Amino acid sequence: MVELLSITMVLILGCFAGIITGLLPGIHTNTVAALVLASLSVLLHYFSPLSLGIFLTSMVVVHSFVDFIPTIFLGAPEAETALGVLPGHKMLLEGQGYKALKLTVMGGLGSFAMGLFLQPMFMFAVKNGYYLLEKIILPLLILTSAYFILTEKSFSNKSWALLIFLLSGVLGIVCLESLPLKEPLFPLLSGLFGISTLIVSMSANSKIPEQIIDEDVKILDWKNFINYIKSILSSSIMSVLPALGSAQATILAQSFTKEKDHESFLVIVGGINTASALFVLTTLFAIDRARTGVIAVMKNVLTLDLQSYLYLVIVSIIAAVIGAILTLQLGKFLANKISKINYRKTSIIIIAFIAILVFIISGFMGLLVLSVSTAIGLLAPLSGARRIHAMGVLVIPIILYFI
Numbered sequence: 089m090v091e092l093l094s095i096t097m098v099l100i101l102g103c104f105a106g107i108i109t110g111l112l113p114g115i116h117t118n119t120v121a122a123l124v125l126a127s128l129s130v131l132l133h134y135f136s137p138l139s140l141g142i143f144l145t146s147m148v149v150v151h152s153f154v155d156f157i158p159t160i161f162l163g164a165p166e167a168e169t170a171l172g173v174l175p176g177h178k179m180l181l182e183g184q185g186y187k188a189l190k191l192t193v194m195g196g197l198g199s200f201a202m203g204l205f206l207q208p209m210f211m212f213a214v215k216n217g218y219y220l221l222e223k224i225i226l227p228l229l230i231l232t233s234a235y236f237i238l239t240e241k242s243f244s245n246k247s248w249a250l251l252i253f254l255l256s257g258v259l260g261i262v263c264l265e266s267l268p269l270k271e272p273l274f275p276l277l278s279g280l281f282g283i284s285t286l287i288v289s290m291s292a293n294s295k296i297p298e299q300i301i302d303e304d305v306k307i308l309d310w311k312n313f314i315n316y317i318k319s320i321l322s323s324s325i326m327s328v329l330p331a332l333g334s335a336q337a338t339i340l341a342q343s344f345t346k347e348k349d350h351e352s353f354l355v356i357v358g359g360i361n362t363a364s365a366l367f368v369l370t371t372l373f374a375i376d377r378a379r380t381g382v383i384a385v386m387k388n389v390l391t392l393d394l395q396s397y398l399y400l401v402i403v404s405i406i407a408a409v410i411g412a413i414l415t416l417q418l419g420k421f422l423a424n425k426i427s428k429i430n431y432r433k434t435s436i437i438i439i440a441f442i443a444i445l446v447f448i449i450s451g452f453m454g455l456l457v458l459s460v461s462t463a464i465g466l467l468a469p470l471s472g473a474r475r476i477h478a479m480g481v482l483v484i485p486i487i488l489y490f491i
Contacts, residue, residue, distance in 0.1 A: 098139045099403060102146030103410050109147065110154025111418075116271065117144075117151050121385040128389065137390040138399060144386050145369065145400045146407040152362040153411035154418070156192040160185055161422050162438050175350030177285055183297040186423040191351055192358030193412050198312060199319040199359030200408050203366050204401070210324055210367065211374045225325070226490040233483055236476055248471035255464050256280060256477070257484025263457055264485050275446045275454045279461025280478045283442060286435040287462070288469045299423035315352050319359025326360075327367035328377075362411075366404055373397045 109117050121144060124131065131140060160176035179188040203210075237249045263272040368383050373392045378384035390396060446454040461481070468475040 094135070094139055095142055095403075098135065098143040099146050099406065102143040103150045103407060103414075105143070106147040106150025106152075106407070106411065107154055107414060110151045111158060116274075117148050117382050118380070119271075120147060121382040125385045125388060138396055141386050141390040141392075141396065141400055142403050144382050144389075145365075145403050146410075148365045148380075148382050149362065149404050149407035150411035150414065152365050153193055153196055153358075153408075153415040155361070156189055156358065157415065157419055157422065160188050160192075161419075161426055175353055177289070179350060179354075180296060180299075180426075181289065183300050183427075185296075185299050185426070186301050186419055188350075188354055189419040189423075190416065191354040192361070193415050194312065195315065195319060195355035195358030195360075196362030197408060197412050198316045198355070199323070199363040200366060200404075202316045203320050203323075203363045204405070206320060207366070207370050207401075211370055213324075214328055214371060214374045226487060229483055229487055229490075233480070236474070240473055245471065245473045248467065248473040249477045252464065252467050252471075252473060252475075252477040253480035253484075255467075255480075256461075257480035259457075259460060259464065260481035260485045261488070267453060267457070269450050269453055269457065271449050272454075272457070275450055275458040276461050276481055278442050278446065279458045279463075280465040280481060281475065283439050283458070283462045284465030284469070284475075286439055287466065290432055290435050296427050296429070298427040301420060301423060311352070312355055315355040316359055319356050319363055322356075323360045323364040324367050327364055327371045362408065366401070369397070369400060369404070 105120055106117070109120060124140060124144065128140075135143075156176070160180055176185070176188045176192075179185055233253065237246055237253060240246045240249045260276065263269055263276055269275075368378075368380050371377055372383050372387060373394075376387075378387045386392075392400075443455060443458065446458050450457070465475065465478055467473070468478060
């Protein structure tokens with residue numbers, strides 16, 4: 089009974105931590121995990137290693153749902169949700185922000201549920217095909233990036249796309265490998281996808297209309313089944329290979345999605361974000377490799393045998409249900425309020441808030457990176473090229489990693 093109460097308590101604490109990290113841009117699950125690792129000697133006096141693993145697992149799963157709220161409603165992305173800003177914010181300005189959020193939740197639940205049944209197959213594939221994946225990821229990333237550039241409509245757009253890809257890539261190399269910058273992805277992606285999007289919307293005198301709440305979104309249909317498969321394939325590859333994350337998995341999934349099919353894309357992004365939490369856990373169990381900061385901490389905290397792995401899978405199922413419900417309720421509340429506020433003033437406040445957070449986390453150097461990344465992020469809408477090319481900020485450093 090005491091053990092059950094302890095597990096319930098850490099599960100609730102983990103869900104609460106996932107809400108906080110999801111709602112506050114710049115406060116990542118890796119930050120909380122690092123605090124757990126730094127306090128490990130003290131925490132182990134009060135909690136078992138399994139309890140700490142439950143805390144970390146529930147936090148990551150709930151975070152994977154909740155962090156789409158600031159992405160869609162505020163335009164403040166994290167690495168996992170950066171590309172979701174574009175279709176999500178567009179739907180918000182069309183009065184469908186809540187529907188956009190529901191699509192990400194639907195993708196998360198659908199992909200997670202399907203991923204559960206595929207874990208034995210995934211485990212077998214990881215143990216037997218890990219080195220094959222390492223060989224194909226480099227040409228896959230290069231071909232995907234080239235495909236995005238070459239499918240631009242005109243020569244001018246292709247030229248701008250290549251320039252944006254290279255500029256963002258150089259910025260990524262400098263920030264991720266050379267600058268002594270804490271949480272470099274926060275100013276990088278906030279500028280490329282968040283602040284630049286807000287500036288464009290402000291310049292167009294956009295106004296947030298009243299949001300539609302009763303959108304009918306079907307989870308079980310053939311179209312979304314295919315989207316779940318795309319999410320699972322992308323997140324499973326991400327969970328195995330080093331230097332890859334949810335953002336890179338989204339880039340792979342983007343190549344399988346029609347450019348203007350915003351709804352499918354949001355389902356896929358939501359699916360990748362949540363399913364990856366399950367796949368990285370299985371990767372740790374199967375081949376003892378940690379592919380995220382949280383899983384790396386868990387590896388230091390807990391020896392993952394079959395029993396503890398099954399415990400954490402059950403916890404992740406409970407956390408997924410809690411995360412989905414919380415996200416929809418919080419999103420509905422925000423959707424009912426957001427049309428009543430002044431969009432321009434709100435955008436300025438959000439930009440100032442992000443800048444302050446960047447300064448607190450990364451200092452003056454972070455503000456400089458934020459300014460440069462915002463300038464590069466503005467090139468795409470001003471030139472008519474797609475903003476997907478700005479993901480060169482992550483793709484080029486990864487290509488260099490695998491060369």
